[in-house]
Amino acid sequence: MSAPVKSPFALAIRVPYGHTDQMGFVYYAHYFLYFEMARTELLRAYGVPYASLEARDILLPVLEARCTYHRPARYDDRLAVEAGVGEIGPVRFRLTYTVRRDTDLLAEGYTDHACVSRRGRPQPLDPCLREVLERIRVGGNS
Amino acid sequence: MSAPVKSPFALAIRVPYGHTDQMGFVYYAHYFLYFEMARTELLRAYGVPYASLEARDILLPVLEARCTYHRPARYDDRLAVEAGVGEIGPVRFRLTYTVRRDTDLLAEGYTDHACVSRRGRPQPLDPCLREVLERIRVGGNS
Amino acid sequence: MSAPVKSPFALAIRVPYGHTDQMGFVYYAHYFLYFEMARTELLRAYGVPYASLEARDILLPVLEARCTYHRPARYDDRLAVEAGVGEIGPVRFRLTYTVRRDTDLLAEGYTDHACVSRRGRPQPLDPCLREVLERIRVGGNS
Amino acid sequence: MSAPVKSPFALAIRVPYGHTDQMGFVYYAHYFLYFEMARTELLRAYGVPYASLEARDILLPVLEARCTYHRPARYDDRLAVEAGVGEIGPVRFRLTYTVRRDTDLLAEGYTDHACVSRRGRPQPLDPCLREVLERIRVGGNS
Numbered sequence: 001m002s003a004p005v006k007s008p009f010a011l012a013i014r015v016p017y018g019h020t021d022q023m024g025f026v027y028y029a030h031y032f033l034y035f036e037m038a039r040t041e042l043l044r045a046y047g048v049p050y051a052s053l054e055a056r057d058i059l060l061p062v063l064e065a066r067c068t069y070h071r072p073a074r075y076d077d078r079l080a081v082e083a084g085v086g087e088i089g090p091v092r093f094r095l096t097y098t099v100r101r102d103t104d105l106l107a108e109g110y111t112d113h114a115c116v117s118r119r120g121r122p123q124p125l126d127p128c129l130r131e132v133l134e135r136i137r138v139g140g141n142s
Numbered sequence: 143m144s145a146p147v148k149s150p151f152a153l154a155i156r157v158p159y160g161h162t163d164q165m166g167f168v169y170y171a172h173y174f175l176y177f178e179m180a181r182t183e184l185l186r187a188y189g190v191p192y193a194s195l196e197a198r199d200i201l202l203p204v205l206e207a208r209c210t211y212h213r214p215a216r217y218d219d220r221l222a223v224e225a226g227v228g229e230i231g232p233v234r235f236r237l238t239y240t241v242r243r244d245t246d247l248l249a250e251g252y253t254d255h256a257c258v259s260r261r262g263r264p265q266p267l268d269p270c271l272r273e274v275l276e277r278i279r280v281g282g283n284s
Numbered sequence: 285m286s287a288p289v290k291s292p293f294a295l296a297i298r299v300p301y302g303h304t305d306q307m308g309f310v311y312y313a314h315y316f317l318y319f320e321m322a323r324t325e326l327l328r329a330y331g332v333p334y335a336s337l338e339a340r341d342i343l344l345p346v347l348e349a350r351c352t353y354h355r356p357a358r359y360d361d362r363l364a365v366e367a368g369v370g371e372i373g374p375v376r377f378r379l380t381y382t383v384r385r386d387t388d389l390l391a392e393g394y395t396d397h398a399c400v401s402r403r404g405r406p407q408p409l410d411p412c413l414r415e416v417l418e419r420i421r422v423g424g425n426s
Numbered sequence: 427m428s429a430p431v432k433s434p435f436a437l438a439i440r441v442p443y444g445h446t447d448q449m450g451f452v453y454y455a456h457y458f459l460y461f462e463m464a465r466t467e468l469l470r471a472y473g474v475p476y477a478s479l480e481a482r483d484i485l486l487p488v489l490e491a492r493c494t495y496h497r498p499a500r501y502d503d504r505l506a507v508e509a510g511v512g513e514i515g516p517v518r519f520r521l522t523y524t525v526r527r528d529t530d531l532l533a534e535g536y537t538d539h540a541c542v543s544r545r546g547r548p549q550p551l552d553p554c555l556r557e558v559l560e561r562i563r564v565g566g567n568s
Contacts, residue, residue, distance in 0.1 A: 016321045017334070018169045022162040022217055023544075028488040028537075029160055029462075032455035033302045040300070040360065050301070051360050062454040066492040072546075075164055076324065076335050111454075120498075158466065159476070160459045165402075170346040170395075171316035178313075179442045182502065192443070193502050204312040208350040214404075218466065218477050253312075260307075262356075302453045306446040306501055313444055359448055 011038045013079045025072035031107050032065055035097045038083035039111070042095070046132050058126050060113040063092060067109035077101050085137040086110055091125055093133055153180045155221045167214035173249050174207055177239045180225035181253070184237070188274045200268050202255040205234060209251035219243050227279040228252055233267055235275055294366045295322045301359055309356035315391050316349055319381045322367035323395070326379070330416050342410050344397040347376060351393035361385050369421040370394055375409055377417055436508045437464045443501050451498035457533050458491055461523045464509035465537070468521070472558045484552050486539040489518060493535035503527050511563040512536055517551055519559055 013034055021027040043050050053060065073079055079099055086094030092114045099107040115123040155176055163169040185192050195202065215221055221241050228236030234256045241249040257265040297318055305311040327334050337344065357363055363383055370378030376398045383391040399407040439460055447453040469476050479486065499505055505525050512520030518540045525533040541549040 014321070014324070016317055016324070017163055018171055018317045018320055020164040021159055022164065022166045023485055023487065024164045025487070027160045028491055029455045029458035032458065033300055036302055036455075037298070037300045040298070049360070059449055061449065061451070061498070062495055064492070064494045065454055066490070068490045069488055072487070076333065156463070156466070158459060158463045160462055165343055165345065167345070170349055171313045171320075174313035174316065175442060175444045178444055179440070182440070182442065191502065201307055203307065203309070203356070204353055206350070206352045207312055208348070210348045211346055214345070218475070301447055302455055304448040305443055306448065306450045308448045311444045 010080050010082045011041045013037065013081055015073055015075055015077045015079065017075050020075045023072075025074060026077075028067070028069060031067045031069075031099060031109065032111075034079065034081045034099060035065070035067075035083070035095075035109060035111055038081040038097055039095050042083040042136070043132075046136055048129060048132050053126070053129065054118075056126075057117050058123070058129070059116050059118060061116060062111050063114055064112040065109065067097075067107055069107050071101075071104060071106045073099070073101060073106050079106070085133050088125070088130065088133050088137065091115070091122065093125065093130075152222050152224045153183045155179065155223055157215055157217055157219045157221065159217050162217045165214075167216060168219075170209070170211060173209045173211075173241060173251065174253075176221065176223045176241060177207070177209070177225070177237075177251060177253055180223040180239055181237050184225040184278070185274070188278055190271060190274050195268070195271065196260075198268075199259050200265070200271070201258050201260060203258060204253050205256055206254040207251065209239075209249055211249050213243075213246060213248045215241065215243060215248050221248070227275045230267070230272065230275050230279065233257070233264065235267065235272075294364050295325045297321065297363045297365055299357055299359055299361045299363065304359045307356075309358060310361075312351070312353060315351045315353075315383060315393065316395075318363065318365045318383060319349070319351075319367070319379075319393060319395055322365040322381055323379050326367040326420070327416075330420055332413060332416050337410070337413065338402075340410075341401050342407070342413070343400050343402060345400060346395050347398055348396040349393065351381075351391055353391050355388060355390045357383070357385060357390050363390070369417050372409070372414065372417050372421065375399070375406065377409065377414075436506050437467045439463065439505045439507055441499055441501055441503045441505065446501045449498075451500060452503075454493070454495060457493045457495070457525060457535065458537075460505065460507045460525060461491070461493075461509070461521075461535060461537055464507040464523055465521050468509040468562070469558070472562055474555060474558050479552070479555065480544075482552075483543050484549070484555070485542050485544060487542060488537050489540055490538040491535065493523075493533055495533050497530060497532050499525070499527060499532050505532070511559045514551070514556065514559050514563065517541070517548065519551065519556075 019026050019030045082098050084096045086096045094110050094112050096110045161168050161172045224240050226238045228238045236252050236254050238252045257268050303310050303314045366382050368380045370380045378394050378396050380394045399410050445452050445456045508524050510522045512522045520536050520538050522536045541552050
C-alpha cells in the first residue's frame with residue numbers, strides 16, 4: 001500500500017492520532033520530529049549512529065529548520081520520510097527531507113546542523129562525520 | 143472570563159491548536175504536560191523551584207501517573223490547572239491535580255514521585271522537600 | 285537486538301530524540317502516545333481499524349488513563365509496546381499495555397474508553413467492537 | 427525578571443520540562459508550537475480570534491515554516507514570543523516571530539499561510555483578515 005522506498009534510510013511512519021489537530025491533519029510542528037527520526041536512521045544506515053556521536057561528545061544541534069507543506073497528512077497515513085545530505089560547509093551542513101504518502105509528495109524541508117561539545121563549544125565538523133556525509137551525498141541521496 | 147483561582151499555584155493554560163486532535167479535543171496525553179507545568183508552579187510558589195532541586199542533584203521522576211477525563215477541553219480554552227499534595231510516604235509522595243474551565247471540572251489526576259540522584263540512585267525523601275510538601279498539604283490544597 | 289514479539293499487535297517503537305527530556309529519559313507523557321499507537325495496531329490486527337470506527341461515527345475517547353513507570357526508556361531504545369484487552373463493561377472497556385526493552389518491563393498501564401458519536405453522545409458499546417474485544421481477550425493477550 | 431514586552435501580542439511562555447531534550451535544551455520542533463501560540467494571541471489582540479475565523483469556515487494552514495536558532499532555551503526559562511506580520515500577497519501571507527529571554531534573541535522565524543475552507547478549497551485572502559494584517563503591519567510589528 002505504501003510506495004516502494006529504495007534508499008536504506010527511508011523511514012516508515014504511521015501517523016498517530018495524537019499528531020493530528022482539529023483540522024484533521026498532522027500538526028505542522030510534528031514534521032520536524034519526523035525529520036529527526038529520519039536523520040537518526042540515515043546516520044545509523046551509514047554506520048554513525050547519532051548516539052555514538054554523543055558518546056564522543058559531538059552534539060549536532062539544529063541551527064535552522066524549514067518545512068514546506070504541499071498536502072496534508074492524516075491519521076493512520078503511512079508516510080515514507082527520506083533523508084539526504086545537502087551542502088557541507090566548513091562548520092555546518094544541511095540535511096534534506098521529503099515526506100511522501102505513496103507517490104504523493106506531502107512535505108519537504110531541511111535542517112542545518114553544526115558540531116558542538118556538550119558544554120556548547122562550537123567544533124569543526126568532525127572528520128569522520130564529514131566523510132560519511134560526503135559519501136551519502138555522492139550516493140545521490142536527497 | 144476564566145474562573146477566579148485563589149491558590150497561589152494554580153496555573154492558567156491557554157490550549158494551543160497543536161494540542162487538539164481530530165476529535166476537536168485536547169489529546170489525552172497533553173494533560174500530563176499540564177500537570178507538570180502546574181507542579182512546577184506549585185513548587186516555585188512554595189519556595190523550592192524544581193530547578194533548585196535538580197541543582198542539588200535531586201530529581202523527581204514520575205513513578206505512576208493517572209488522569210480521569212470528565213469533559214473535553216478544546217482549542218483556545220483557558221484552563222485553570224491546580225496542583226496539590228496527596229499522600230507523603232517515606233520514599234514517595236503524590237501530587238494531585240484538577241483541570242477546570244470556569245467552574246467545570248474537566249479532568250483530575252495525580253502523579254507519584256520519588257527522589258533519585260542524577261545517576262538514578264533512589265534517595266530518601268529530601269527533608270526540605272518533605273517539609274514543604276507537608277506545609278502545602280496542611281494548607282489544604284488539593 | 286529487540287526481544288521477539290509474538291502477538292500480532294505488538295508495536296516496535298524507536299525512541300526519537302524529541303521524546304527525551306533533560307533527565308535523559310523518555311518524558312512520562314509520551315508513554316500515552318505509545319499506548320495509543322499500540323491500540324491502533326491492536327484494533328487493526330483484529331480487523332477493526334480505528335479509522336473504520338470513526339467512519340461509522342464511533343469515537344473512543346479516553347475516560348481514564350494510567351501508567352506505572354518501572355525503568356526509564358532512553359533515546360534510540362527500541363521498545364516493544366503490547367496492547368491487550370482488560371475488563372469489558374456495558375458501556376466502557378479497558379485496554380492494557382506493557383512497554384518493554386528486550387525482556388525488561390519499563391512501564392505498564394491502561395486506558396478506559398467509551399463509545400460516543402462525533403457530537404459527543406454516549407452510545408452503548410458497539411456490538412461489532414465488543415465481539416472483537418472479547419475475541420482478543422479470550423486469546424489471552426496481556 | 428523577564429524583559430519588558432511592549433507589543434500587545436507578545437506571549438510569555440514558561441518552558442516546561444517536557445519540552446527539553448537530553449541535550450538540556452528546548453527541542454527544536456517546539457518553537458513552532460510557540461509560534462502558533464503567539465499568532466493566536468496576535469490575532470486575538472487585533473480582534474480576529476482564530477477560532478472566529480474557523481467559525482466562518484476560514485482555516486489558515488501553514489504552507490511553509492522556518493526557524494533559525496541562535497541560542498538554546500532551557501527548562502523554566504521565561505520566554506517572550508512576539509509575532510508580527512510580514513509580506514501579504516494575493517493568496518498568502520507571512521507571520522514573523524522572535525523568541526527572546528530577557529534581551530537575548532534565542533530564535534526567529536516565520537510561517538506562511540493561506541486561507542482554505544474546511545473542505546480544503548483554496549480561497550482568496552479574507553478581506554477582513556487582510557485589513558487586520560495590514561493594520562498590524564503598518565503598526566510596525568515584527
